Amino acid sequence: MDYLSQSAFLTSAKVTLARGPVAIVLVEDLVAVESTIRHHLAAGFRTLIVYAPEALVLPEDVSARIHRIPWDMHRPDALTEAVNPLLAAAPPGVWFYYCFNAEYLFYPFCEHRNVRELLAFQAEERRFSMLSYVIDLYAPDLARNPDAVNRDEAMLDRAGYYALGRPDPANQGHPKERQLDFYGGLRWRFDEHIPENRRKIDRIALFRTAPGLTLRPDHTLSDEELNTYACQWHNNMTAAIASFRVAKALKRNPGSTYDIESFVWHNSVPFSWTGQQLMDLGLMEPGQWF
Numbered sequence: 039m040d041y042l043s044q045s046a047f048l049t050s051a052k053v054t055l056a057r058g059p060v061a062i063v064l065v066e067d068l069v070a071v072e073s074t075i076r077h078h079l080a081a082g083f084r085t086l087i088v089y090a091p092e093a094l095v096l097p098e099d100v101s102a103r104i105h106r107i108p109w110d111m112h113r114p115d116a117l118t119e120a121v122n123p124l125l126a127a128a129p130p131g132v133w134f135y136y137c138f139n140a141e142y143l144f145y146p147f148c149e150h151r152n153v154r155e156l157l158a159f160q161a162e163e164r165r166f167s168m169l170s171y172v173i174d175l176y177a178p179d180l181a182r183n184p185d186a187v188n189r190d191e192a193m194l195d196r197a198g199y200y201a202l203g204r205p206d207p208a209n210q211g212h213p214k215e216r217q218l219d220f221y222g223g224l225r226w227r228f229d230e231h232i233p234e235n236r237r238k239i240d241r242i243a244l245f246r247t248a249p250g251l252t253l254r255p256d257h258t259l260s261d262e263e264l265n266t267y268a269c270q271w272h273n274n275m276t277a278a279i280a281s282f283r284v285a286k287a288l289k290r291n292p293g294s295t296y297d298i299e300s301f302v303w304h305n306s307v308p309f310s311w312t313g314q315q316l317m318d319l320g321l322m323e324p325g326q327w328f
Contacts, residue, residue, distance in 0.1 A: 040106045044120070047087075047107050048127055054105060055128035057084045059157055059244075062136040064120060065090035066111045069187055069286060070140040075100055077142045082152030083135065089120050111138075121253045128247045133157045135244050136253075140187060140282040141172075143243070146275055146324040148313040156275075157244070159327050163274065167264035168244035170277040171199075173321055174223035175309055176285035176301040186285035186301065192309040193302065194280070196319050198222050199239075216266035224284045224301060231294035232284075243279060275325035278316045280309065 041047040047054075061083035065071055071094060079086060079100075089109035096104075109120060121136055128134070135153075137143065145156050145168075160168060175192040177183035199222030203213030220240040225232050241257040245264055252260045259265055268274045285301060288294045309315070316322050 039104075040101070042108070044107050044109070044123060047105060048123060051124065051127040052129065054085060055124060055132060058128075059083050059133035059135060059153055060085045060087065060124070060128070062086075062121060062124065062134065063088045063090075063139060064111055064117065064136065065094060065109070065139045066283075067139065067286070068094055069185060070189070070282065072096060072100060073189065074137070074139045074141060075104060078135075078137075079103055081143060081148070082154050084154075087124065115255070118253055118255055125247050125251055125253065130246075130248055132247045133244060134247060137243065137279055138281070138283050140286065142280045142311075143170075143277060144280060144313040144316055144322070145277040146313055146317060146322060146327055156327075160244075160275070161246075163269070163326065165269060165274055166246040166248075167242050167259065167266075168275065168277055169267045170241050170243040170279050171220060171321055172223070172239045172241055172279045172281050172283075173316065174225070174239075174284050175280050175282045176224065178300075178302050178306070180289065180298070180300055184289060186289045187282045192280075192282075192311075193306045194309045195223050195227075195303075195305050196307045197305040198226055199321070214262070214265075216268055216270075217262075218267060224288060227301075227303070228288060228294065228298065231288060231291065231297070241279065244277065273323065273325055275327050276322045278313075278322045280311075280316075 061078045063074055087105045089107050092108055173194055175194055177186050177188035178191055178193050201218040201220045204217040204219050205211040206214045219238050221237060222239055225237045229237055242259050242265055288298055
């Protein structure tokens with residue numbers, strides 16, 4: 039269903055958003071939008087909301103399964119102004135997920151289990167959020183794919199990831215409990231082209247709504263416990279978001295495109311489009327779920 043505005047959607051949002059889990063796709067350009075939507079519909083999200091420019095044209099079978107809201111993702115605070123009103127309108131306890139176009143959610147055993155099974159397990163473990171790592175994808179031949187996007191030949195980095203303690207400004211800069219800042223991928227290898235506040239690859243992409251909960255511009259949530267990588271009693275499952283977003287940006291930006299002839303290096307490997315490969319590389323963890 040298409041809506042004239044976000045306000046028009048919000049008039050009936052409580053009923054729509056009660057049917058979770060809810061996925062939000064934020065469309066920044068017209069690259070790989072259809073494949074992004076189809077991937078998340080196939081994952082098992084019951085409600086899928088697409089914020090997109092009016093220029094986007096989708097097949098009828100896709101349009102019939104989504105809620106589409108016109109949106110300009112290039113305006114200031116576009117992310118939080120899109121997501122937070124939905125969180126406020128949804129009933130408490132609904133699972134939400136968000137991503138951008140040309141991004142694809144993977145989680146442990148996703149080849150055999152849908153996202154509803156995943157989130158049911160998380161709830162049983164008394165975990166109301168799920169840490170995700172954004173894993174950069176890129177085309178191996180930028181001459182053939184100048185936008186750096188090629189799903190059939192996508193590559194990723196098998197190494198070069200690390201974590202640092204997350205300083206707490208309210209506690210003299212000491213590390214926050216069970217929170218880390220994660221780095222790696224193209225944001226690390228080409229950091230001279232990435233603003234410092236955009237170099238992290240961690241994102242709390244899956245979480246449950248609660249009264250007053252909001253998403254912050256740095257992809258963390260207003261409830262600090264939801265930003266943790268593990269609970270106090272054992273390690274928890276993590277997910278991965280395979281993403282062409284940074285590669286696209288680096289090749290679109292005039293300040294970086296001519297400095298980058300290829301993203302391929304000695305730690306590049308073909309992406310198999312499976313969660314098993316990401317687990318084998320240590321890029322997501324099954325926790326207690328087997």
